[in-house]
Amino acid sequence: xxxxxxxxxxxxxxGRWWEAWAEHAGQIGLLVWATGVSLVRMxxxxxxxVRQLYVMGxxxxxxxxxxxxxxxxxxxxxxxxxxxxxxxxYVLGSVTVTSIVLxxxxxxxxxxxxxxxxxxxxxxxxxxxVSEQIDAYHSLGRDPLxxxxxxxxxxxxxxxxxxxGFSNAAGIGSGMVAANLSVGLSAETFxxxxxxxxxxxxxxxxxxxSVAFGFAIPVIAIHMGLRTSGGAAGVGSTTTxxxxxxxxxxxxxxxxxxPLFLQ
Amino acid sequence: MTxxxxxxxxxxxxxxxxxxxxxxVSLDIRTGEMFALFGPSGTGKSVLLKTTLGLITPDRGDVExxxxxxxxxxxxxxxxxxxxxxxxxxxxxxxxxxxxxxxVEMGLPEERLRSMEKREIARAIWEAVDLVNLEPKAVLxxxxxxxxxxxxxxxxxxxxxxxxxxxxxxxxxTTGLDxxxxxxxxxxxxxxxxxxxxxxxxxxxxxxxxxxxxxxxxMLEGGGVRFCGSPxxxxxxxxxxxxxxxxxAAAEAALDVVEMS
Numbered sequence: 169x170x171x172x173x174x175x176x177x178x179x180x181x182x183g184r185w186w187e188a189w190a191e192h193a194g195q196i197g198l199l200v201w202a203t204g205v206s207l208v209r210m211x212x213x214x215x216x217x218v219r220q221l222y223v224m225g226x227x228x229x230x231x232x233x234x235x236x237x238x239x240x241x242x243x244x245x246x247x248x249x250x251x252x253x254x255x256x257x258y259v260l261g262s263v264t265v266t267s268i269v270l271x272x273x274x275x276x277x278x279x280x281x282x283x284x285x286x287x288x289x290x291x292x293x294x295x296x297x298v299s300e301q302i303d304a305y306h307s308l309g310r311d312p313l314x315x316x317x318x319x320x321x322x323x324x325x326x327x328x329x330x331x332x333g334f335s336n337a338a339g340i341g342s343g344m345v346a347a348n349l350s351v352g353l354s355a356e357t358f359x360x361x362x363x364x365x366x367x368x369x370x371x372x373x374x375x376x377x378s379v380a381f382g383f384a385i386p387v388i389a390i391h392m393g394l395r396t397s398g399g400a401a402g403v404g405s406t407t408t409x410x411x412x413x414x415x416x417x418x419x420x421x422x423x424x425x426x427p428l429f430l431q
Numbered sequence: 432m433t434x435x436x437x438x439x440x441x442x443x444x445x446x447x448x449x450x451x452x453x454x455x456v457s458l459d460i461r462t463g464e465m466f467a468l469f470g471p472s473g474t475g476k477s478v479l480l481k482t483t484l485g486l487i488t489p490d491r492g493d494v495e496x497x498x499x500x501x502x503x504x505x506x507x508x509x510x511x512x513x514x515x516x517x518x519x520x521x522x523x524x525x526x527x528x529x530x531x532x533x534x535v536e537m538g539l540p541e542e543r544l545r546s547m548e549k550r551e552i553a554r555a556i557w558e559a560v561d562l563v564n565l566e567p568k569a570v571l572x573x574x575x576x577x578x579x580x581x582x583x584x585x586x587x588x589x590x591x592x593x594x595x596x597x598x599x600x601x602x603x604x605t606t607g608l609d610x611x612x613x614x615x616x617x618x619x620x621x622x623x624x625x626x627x628x629x630x631x632x633x634x635x636x637x638x639x640x641x642x643x644x645x646x647x648x649x650m651l652e653g654g655g656v657r658f659c660g661s662p663x664x665x666x667x668x669x670x671x672x673x674x675x676x677x678x679x680a681a682a683e684a685a686l687d688v689v690e691m692s
Contacts (some may be wrong), residue, residue, distance in 0.1 A: 219528075300524040303486045307518040308590075309510055310539050 185385050196391050202313040203321050212318045220323035224285045224386075228331060231284060232277055236335040240342035241328025242340045248351040255351055261361030264343040269374045270430075273335040275422050278381035281328065282414040286389040287322055290410035293393025294403040302394065312394075320386045329375055336374060368387070373429055388414045437495070438598050438630035444482055444492035452478055453489070454654030465624055465631045467641035470651035470678065472660060476634040477521070477602050479651070484516055484600070484633075485509050496598065514540050517591030517629075521603040523583040525575040531586050532571040534557055538593035559593035560586070562626070563619060581612040588619065599624070601633040605640065613637060617644060628649045638680035642666065650676060 206212055246261040250390075293316065296302050307313040347353040392410035396402050439460040446453040452475035460466045468476050474646050481487040484499055494501040496512040513556060515536070525534050535556045536544070544552065560567040563585040575583055591599060604620060605613040610677050617640045623663065624631045635641050642662040649659040650673060658665060666677060 296527075299522060300520045301526055303481070304518075304520060304524040304526070306486055307484050307513060307516075307520075309513040309540055310537065 170183065171353060192233075192391070195395070196387060199313065199317060199394075200321075200387060202311070203318045206311075206314045206318045207322065210330055212322065213313050213315050216315060216317075217319035217322055220319050221327060223288075224281070224320075225327035225330060228281060228284055228327070229334070231280055232331050232335055233338055235276050235280055236268075236273060236338035237342040239276055240268060240339035240344075241346040242269050243272060243339070244343035244346040245350050248347060248353070251351075257351060257359075258357045258361030258364070260347055260351065260353055261344075261358035261363075262365040264358075265340055265362040266365065266370065268339040268343065269336055269370050271422075272339050273339050274332050274374055274377035274381060275418065277328070277332050277335045277378070278385065278418045278422075279415065281331070281381070281385055282411055282418065285324075286385045286414045287407050287411050289389035290393040291384060291407045293390060294396030294406050298398045298399050298403060307377055317390045320390060321383065324382040324386035325379060326382075328385075329378040330373060331377035336371075373425070376429065377422065377425055380425075381418055384417050385414050385423060388417055436484070438464075439483060439498065439632065440495040441479065441482070442493045442495070442656055444479060444494070445490045446478055446482070447476065447490060451654055453651075454688055455492070456651065456654070456656055457545055458649060458659065459631060460632050461647075462630055463628065464646040465621070465644060467633045467635055467645040467648040468651065469641070469648060469655075469680075470664060471637070471676065474651040475654070476651055480518075480600050480602050480632065480634050484518060485628075486518075508687070514594065516598045516600060517594065517596035519584075519588050519599065519601045519604055521606055523575070523587030525583055525586055525590070526627045527575055529574075530571065531573050531575070531578070532556060534575065534586060535571075535590050535593050538590040540594055542596070556589075559589040562592065562623065563589045565589070567568060581615070584608070584612075584616060585619070585633070592623060596626065596629060598630045598632070599627075601635070603634055603636065605635065605637050613640065616680055620644065636680075636683075637673060638677065652676075671688060677690055 244260065244264045247260050247267075248257075251257060251260055251263075293302075296312075296316075302312050305315060344355055344358045347358050348355065389410055392406055392413060396406040398405075437459050439458075441456055441458040444456040445451075452473075456475070458479075468479070470476050478487055478498050478681050482489050482492075483496060483501065488502070493503055497515055499508045499512050499515075501509055501512055513532065525531075526537065529537070536552060538559070538582060539547070539552065547555075556571070557567045560570065565585050569673060570578065570582065570586070575586065578586065588604075601620060605616050608616060617637070620631065620633065621644045623629070633641060633645065642665065645662060647660065648662055650657045650665070653674055657668060658668060660668075665673065668674060668677075
């Protein structure tokens with residue numbers, strides 16, 4: 169009997185874990201489907217979409233700008249420090265630009281958006297759940313997914329590539345200036361190095377990453393927000409879980425990109 | 432009693448969360464009446480009310496609203512039910528990011544909104560806000576956060592009535608209000624029910640007020656309907672559980688008056 173209990177407990181725990189993940193996956197699938205249907209049928213609240221473009225995009229520009237500038241400076245300086253006399257100094261241009269375009273701009277922008285936008289969406293929708301505002305939408309014959317989810321997901325898809333493009337430009341610019349100030353690399357030499365190893369595909373790769381992140385962040389944030397229960401404490405714990413879930417998803421998606429698209 | 436005489440019919444509603452809450456509740460609400468639902472906390476009054484609009488799905492049983500089955504009539508049936516019923520939430524459940532105007536506008540069905548001119552929409556909103564004794568000019572442009580608790584409740588009522596439903600569901604409409612505002616909201620419920628000629632079903636803890644204004648009352652206890660009848664029968668009931676509930680409600684009402692004074 170004891171042996172049975174010894175085996176059954178972990179099996180049950182694994183079963184419950186899988187059940188929870190299957191529930192998450194199913195609900196996210198339904199959310200994405202409902203959003204897709206409302207987009208195809210053009211049943212989307214344009215007023216809310218424009219509001220989300222402003223909240224998610226325009227209001228994120230300052231923090232994205234600062235993050236991009238600093239990451240460009242650090243990448244350039246650390247790259248310069250590692251380049252010894254055996255490696256031509258113009259390689260720094262390539263190292264900086266490639267690092268920013270392939271990795272730093274999309275991932276750092278995504279992490280910033282998780283904290284600034286993803287947490288906000290979960291907390292906002294979670295509060296709407298516990299204060300019965302979501303029930304109110306249903307009672308009025310309105311689908312909260314059309315009113316709340318679709319505009320946020322569409323805004324994420326539009327805003328994220330734009331912010332990553334902006335971050336790419338700011339990061340490369342600051343990296344170029346930092347290279348000049350730290351190792352005396354001129355702008356022409358920096359750009360020469362960057363062009364030497366440049367693949368146009370890299371920019372598309374950066375764009376694809378931004379689209380994936382721009383989709384995943386609002387979807388997970390909305391999904392978690394709509395699952396909230398338990399009053400103010402529930403909103404707090406769900407928001408924390410949501411931020412963790414979004415961050416993990418961004419990092420996992422990021423890890424999947426090189427084997428899928430850089431072979 | 433024919434189906435046409437019934438506004439709402441709850442048929443053997445079962446619902447359990449971590450423990451059974453409703454265990455086969457059946458109730459008939461007649462067209463045009465004011466019906467109050469009492470019961471100790473946690474007996475499933477609000478849960479029952481929410482099953483009327485599919486906001487909580489029962490584990491078993493069905494609800495019929497004006498002959499439309501909520502759970503076995505398909506999506507179209509539920510949409511029709513939601514157009515027939517106005518729901519007043521306990522804490523108003525106003526949309527925080529929208530002005531009072533937009534909040535009340537949300538109470539108009541989407542199809543009607545598309546066919547209405549802006550002026551007609553504005554007039555309907557103005558009338559609904561005026562009906563709940565709010566000054567439209569003063570409140571329509573405000574956000575819910577800028578209103579007092581009593582005003583928020585009234586805006587919630589305006590949103591529920593703007594689409595001119597034939598049934599109004601009130602979930603604890605006076606909870607959280609002081610006795611003066613409680614009396615004002617109760618007068619408003621009575622007046623609106625008469626003026627708009629709607630069926631009203633009220634879930635409330637304010638037994639005294641509900642007994643004065645309702646045609647029939649019911650009490651939920653132990654997962655089922657413990658009592659259903661007129662207010663006079665309720666007050667004269669020999670059932671010890673009903674008696675204890677009435678006594679406790681009277682004591683709480685007296686305490687409220689003492690606190691107020």
